[in-house]
Amino acid sequence: MSATASTEQKQTTLQITGMTCAACANRIEKGLNKLDGVSSANVNFAMETARVEFRPGEVTIEELQAKVKQLGYGAVAQQEGHTAEDRRQNEVRLQKRKLLVSAILSLPLLWSMVGHFSFTSWMYVPDLFMNPWFQLLLATPVQFYIGKPFYVGAYKALRNGSANMDVLVSLGTSAAYFYSLYLTLEWYVGGDAHHGHGPSLYYETSAVLITLVIMGKLFESLAKGRTSEAIKSLMGLQAKTALVVRDGQETLIPVDEVLTGDVVLVRPGDKVPVDGIVMEGVSSVDESMLTGESLPVEKKAGDSVIGATINKNGVLRIQATKVGKDTALAQIIKVVEEAQGSKAPIQRVADVISGIFVPIVVGIAVLAFLAWYFFVTPGDVAEALEKAIAILVIACPCALGLATPTSIMAGSGRAAELGILFKGGEHLEQTHKIDAIILDKTGTVTKGKPELTDVLAIGNEAEFLRLVGAAEKNSEHPLAEAIVEGIKARNIEMPGTQSFEAIPGYGVKAVVEGKTLLIGTRRLMEKYAVEAAGAYGTMADFENAGKTAMLVAIDGRYAGIVAVADTIKETSKDAVRRLKEMGIQVIMITGDNERTAKAIAAEVGIDHVRAEVLPEGKAEEVKKLQAEGKTVAMVGDGINDAPALATANIGMAIGTGTDVAMEAADVTLMRGDLSSIPDAISMSRKTMSNIKQNLFWALGYNTIGIPIAAVGLLAPWVAGAAMALSSVSVVLNALRLQRAKVRH
Numbered sequence: 001m002s003a004t005a006s007t008e009q010k011q012t013t014l015q016i017t018g019m020t021c022a023a024c025a026n027r028i029e030k031g032l033n034k035l036d037g038v039s040s041a042n043v044n045f046a047m048e049t050a051r052v053e054f055r056p057g058e059v060t061i062e063e064l065q066a067k068v069k070q071l072g073y074g075a076v077a078q079q080e081g082h083t084a085e086d087r088r089q090n091e092v093r094l095q096k097r098k099l100l101v102s103a104i105l106s107l108p109l110l111w112s113m114v115g116h117f118s119f120t121s122w123m124y125v126p127d128l129f130m131n132p133w134f135q136l137l138l139a140t141p142v143q144f145y146i147g148k149p150f151y152v153g154a155y156k157a158l159r160n161g162s163a164n165m166d167v168l169v170s171l172g173t174s175a176a177y178f179y180s181l182y183l184t185l186e187w188y189v190g191g192d193a194h195h196g197h198g199p200s201l202y203y204e205t206s207a208v209l210i211t212l213v214i215m216g217k218l219f220e221s222l223a224k225g226r227t228s229e230a231i232k233s234l235m236g237l238q239a240k241t242a243l244v245v246r247d248g249q250e251t252l253i254p255v256d257e258v259l260t261g262d263v264v265l266v267r268p269g270d271k272v273p274v275d276g277i278v279m280e281g282v283s284s285v286d287e288s289m290l291t292g293e294s295l296p297v298e299k300k301a302g303d304s305v306i307g308a309t310i311n312k313n314g315v316l317r318i319q320a321t322k323v324g325k326d327t328a329l330a331q332i333i334k335v336v337e338e339a340q341g342s343k344a345p346i347q348r349v350a351d352v353i354s355g356i357f358v359p360i361v362v363g364i365a366v367l368a369f370l371a372w373y374f375f376v377t378p379g380d381v382a383e384a385l386e387k388a389i390a391i392l393v394i395a396c397p398c399a400l401g402l403a404t405p406t407s408i409m410a411g412s413g414r415a416a417e418l419g420i421l422f423k424g425g426e427h428l429e430q431t432h433k434i435d436a437i438i439l440d441k442t443g444t445v446t447k448g449k450p451e452l453t454d455v456l457a458i459g460n461e462a463e464f465l466r467l468v469g470a471a472e473k474n475s476e477h478p479l480a481e482a483i484v485e486g487i488k489a490r491n492i493e494m495p496g497t498q499s500f501e502a503i504p505g506y507g508v509k510a511v512v513e514g515k516t517l518l519i520g521t522r523r524l525m526e527k528y529a530v531e532a533a534g535a536y537g538t539m540a541d542f543e544n545a546g547k548t549a550m551l552v553a554i555d556g557r558y559a560g561i562v563a564v565a566d567t568i569k570e571t572s573k574d575a576v577r578r579l580k581e582m583g584i585q586v587i588m589i590t591g592d593n594e595r596t597a598k599a600i601a602a603e604v605g606i607d608h609v610r611a612e613v614l615p616e617g618k619a620e621e622v623k624k625l626q627a628e629g630k631t632v633a634m635v636g637d638g639i640n641d642a643p644a645l646a647t648a649n650i651g652m653a654i655g656t657g658t659d660v661a662m663e664a665a666d667v668t669l670m671r672g673d674l675s676s677i678p679d680a681i682s683m684s685r686k687t688m689s690n691i692k693q694n695l696f697w698a699l700g701y702n703t704i705g706i707p708i709a710a711v712g713l714l715a716p717w718v719a720g721a722a723m724a725l726s727s728v729s730v731v732l733n734a735l736r737l738q739r740a741k742v743r744h
Contacts, residue, residue: 009039012061014050016043017074020153022401023164024073026355027157031071035059042343046405050075051338072156088221095218102146102211105138109204113717132184132201139203143177147210163358165396169213171362172392173206176716179385180206200382202389202716209393209720216724220402220731234333234416237308242273245317258323266305266316274307275322283314335421335668339412344425346691347404353699361395361706368710376712386716390709394719395702399726403694406734411687414738419670420680427666431650431684433631437579437677438622438644440636441590441597444654445604445674446566448637450479452486453547454563456538462492464560468552469494471510471517475502479548482564507550518553525551525558532558546599572604575674580605582681585630589613589621618644635669635677652677675743682742690737694730701726 019025025045032041032050037058043050052064061077068075112129128134144151150173153166180201242255245263255273258264263279266272272285284296287309296312299305305318307327324330365388372384408425415422422428442448457464469487472480473494487494498511506527507520518528522539525532530553539561542549547565551558579586587608590597597611610621618634622644625632634641634648645651645665653665654672669676705722708714714722 008056009053010056011051011053012064012077014052014061014064014068014075014077016048016050016068017076018153018156019045019048019073020149021045021165021396021398022351023157023162023355023358024153025401026351027160027162027164028068028071028073031067031160032064035063035067038064044340044343044405045401046409047340051342071160072153092218092221095214095221098146099211099214099218102142102207102214105142106204106207106211109135109138109207110717113204113208132180132187135201135203136181136184139177139180139207142207142210143173146214147173147206150210150213162355163362165358165398167358168361168392168396169209171365172389172716173209175385175392176202176205176209176389179381202382202386205386205389205716208717209389212717212720212724213396216398216727219724219728220398234329234336237271238329239271239273239308243267243270256324258320260320260323262320262323264318264320266311266318268311268313268315270311272305272307272309272311272316272318274320275327276305276307276318276320278303278305279317279319281314281316283316284312286310286312332416332421332670335423336412336416339422339424339428340409342408342424342426344404344408344429344691346429346688346695347408347425350400350404350695350698353400357395357400357702361392364395364706364710365389365391371710372712383712387710387712389716390714390719391706393716393723394705394709394714396723398723399698399701399730400695402727402730402734403698404691406731407687407691407694407737410734410737411683411690411740414740415680415683418676418679418683418742419673420676420683421668421670422680422684423666423668427650428684428687430631431633431667431681432688434584434633434650434681436585436587436625436630437633437635438587438589438618438625438648439606439674440618440634440641441588441592441600442566443637444635445572445588445600445606446568448566450482450548450564451567452483452562453565453567454542454549455560456535456562457560459559462490464552465490465492466494467512467515467517467554468519468562470497470512471500471508471519473497474500474510475508477502479550479564480508483550483562486564515554516556519550519562522551525553528553528556530556530558534558535561544595544599546596546603566600568600568604569674571673571675575678576605578675578678579681582678584681587621587625589618591615615641616643619647622647633677635674652680679742683740686740686742687737690734694733697733698726698730 016028019028022045025043028050029041029043032038032043032052037055039053039055041050041052050068054064065075108129112125112135114123150166150169153164154170157164157167180203183201239255241252242258243265244251244253244258245265250265258274264273264276268283278299278301280301282298282300285299285305286296287306299316305316306329308329322328325334368391369384369388372387373379373381377383408428412422412425412428415428422431439445455461455465465487469484469492472483474497484494495513498514500508500510502508503520503524506524507518510517518524518530522532522536532551532553535551535558539549539551542561542563547563549561549563552560552562576586585608586606587610588597588601588606589610591613592611594609594611597609601607601609613621618641622632622634626649632648633650633652634644635652635654636645637654645653650667651665652667652669654669654674654676667680669680701722705714705719709719
């Protein structure tokens with residue numbers, strides 16, 4: 001194997017089967033990380049995936065799968081076989097079937113148990129239900145058929161020198177079942193079988209416990225399925241087929257079979273199947289799914305189109321430039337999947353706790369058994385055993401294992417729906433700490449494109465603009481384009497020109513309908529001896545407001561002023577207000593002159609401005625704020641701001657999610673809209689708050705439950721119900737994030 005092959009990094013995602021709690025995920029993660037050639041392994045219990053970075057020259061995917069198998073679990077490369085969704089649906093069907101069987105067998109046992117209580121003496125309990133042999137007949141399939149996965153999981157865990165939830169469930173239910181079996185045999189051998197009812201047995205404890213755990217798992221699976229709704233809705237945006245032109249023939253093929261370079265026809269109303277360049281045709285395309293921009297965008301030959309956007313009216317012939325996993329939408333899905341599968345630093349706390357939790361609980365259960373057997377109710381095995389079982393069951397750390405990943409999945413999924421892509425759980429966590437934000441001016445605070453803002457005409461404004469537009473439409477200067485677009489927007493027709501001359505550094509000279517027009521600077525007016533000094537004060541006012549003003553003369557006489565500016569985005573002012581209300585310092589940074597920068601900043605309400613800063617100087621500004629102890633977010637377009645984005649604690653790329661922006665930034669704001677910044681911070685804060693609530697309830701529940709069980713105030717079946725409820729409540733709390741509102 002060559003040296004290059006051994007150092008090359010590759011990433012794969014394995015679908016893991018057989019995990020029952022966070023301790024399982026920890027064990028697989030540790031096992032994979034110990035393998036030579038593995039740089040990092042991250043196992044997500046909620047998503048049932050392992051994302052592994054490895055060096056192909058030192059370890060293969062087959063060896064990774066073999067290691068997982070050796071640890072007692074299953075692993076299949078994500079692209080193979082069924083999708084995770086198919087597997088989850090199969091799992092839900094299996095859990096439903098098991099729950100039905102378990103509930104039918106456990107119901108008579110529960111009935112007989114409830115019939116023992118003094119306050120239910122009025123209840124009719126058939127004699128058959130009280131018969132120990134009948135109870136054994138019902139409890140055995142539940143214990144060993146329905147409960148088999150717990151034994152298998154416990155064996156695998158113990159074989160690998162650790163303990164998990166399965167160990168607790170197996171220990172608790174086995175103790176109840178085998179003690180009851182011993183009493184049943186003793187009753188039969190002692191000849192008491194002929195004297196009516198049998199002894200007090202605990203078959204219902206084991207059977208009802210297993211039923212409740214299975215029910216909890218079912219609810220968990222159903223709820224976990226809902227946390228991946230964001231991925232499903234993103235995948236649903238993809239086109240399924242494409243009309244490809246090959247050898248002069250139009251063929252409808254699955255979108256997966258489109259190749260780079262293929263020519264694709266997109267008819268009105270169809271989804272654009274892949275990313276590409278328009279070769280022929282004119283149409284408007286709805287890009288709202290990607291940019292959040294509600295107005296369709298005009299497309300003509302040479303323009304780029306993005307897969308999954310919708311062609312509105314004309315027929316487009318496009319050439320595919322990016323297909324399959326390289327399309328913009330596929331990249332977005334990948335970012336969301338990776339964010340949902342990654343760990344936030346806060347999860348490490350839960351992982352450490354759940355790793356040491358089970359052995360401690362087993363120890364407490366043994367001590368409680370001994371305390372009850374020798375001191376509280378001397379010689380009463382049944383009483384002592386019941387307390388130990390309750391402790392084992394109430395302490396299952398499932399809720400702890402689900403607390404963080406379910407919130408990360410739901411939070412990053414909801415953020416994606418809002419057009420905010422967090423690259424990983426650590427960025428979702430870090431974003432809530434931001435207390436200073438640096439905004440790039442051009443294209444972030446402003447639209448990045450000049451617009452005609454002011455017209456001052458001496459005489460008829462429409463006639464004035466008609467002539468100005470005719471002169472400027474011959475120029476390729478961005479400011480001239482802005483003037484022409486602004487005049488077109490006013491529905492003013494522009495005539496042709498007899499002659500046109502661009503005068504570099506001064507402006508333009510043109511003859512329109514026999515009239516000579518001069519449009520440009522003060523120097524242009526002076527060069528052609530036009531008396532315009534009276535307008536210089538107004539021109540300076542425009543310039544102080546950050547606008548570029550141009551003087552206009554017609555046939556040697558001053559005729560008016562047109563002003564052009566890079567206008568601020570409609571949402572910028574409101575977004576800055578929201579950031580200030582969140583207690584965040586807002587700084588605007590730009591390469592522009594200070595006068596223009598201050599004018600823009602004042603318009604949107606930004607108090608701190610750094611002007612005339614070169615691209616490499618932006619990163620230095622970030623470092624200065626960090627040196628003051630600030631957690632800094634840099635917001636830019638992801639290309640010329642790349643150094644600053646990388647230096648900041650959180651880099652946010654604003655725009656339509658270009659490859660460069662996604663690479664450079666920790667967070668991509670798809671909607672090109674400043675209001676996405678407070679949305680992202682708000683979503684991060686809500687997610688972190690949700691995680692803390694989950695951890696508090698999961699740990700608090702165990703901390704309170706264990707002593708209550710130890711002092712004998714908790715029946716084992718109640719402990720089982722509470723355990724199932726704790727896991728479900730944690731997942732349901734996380735799901736609240738899917739309806740989170742961030743605007744106000």
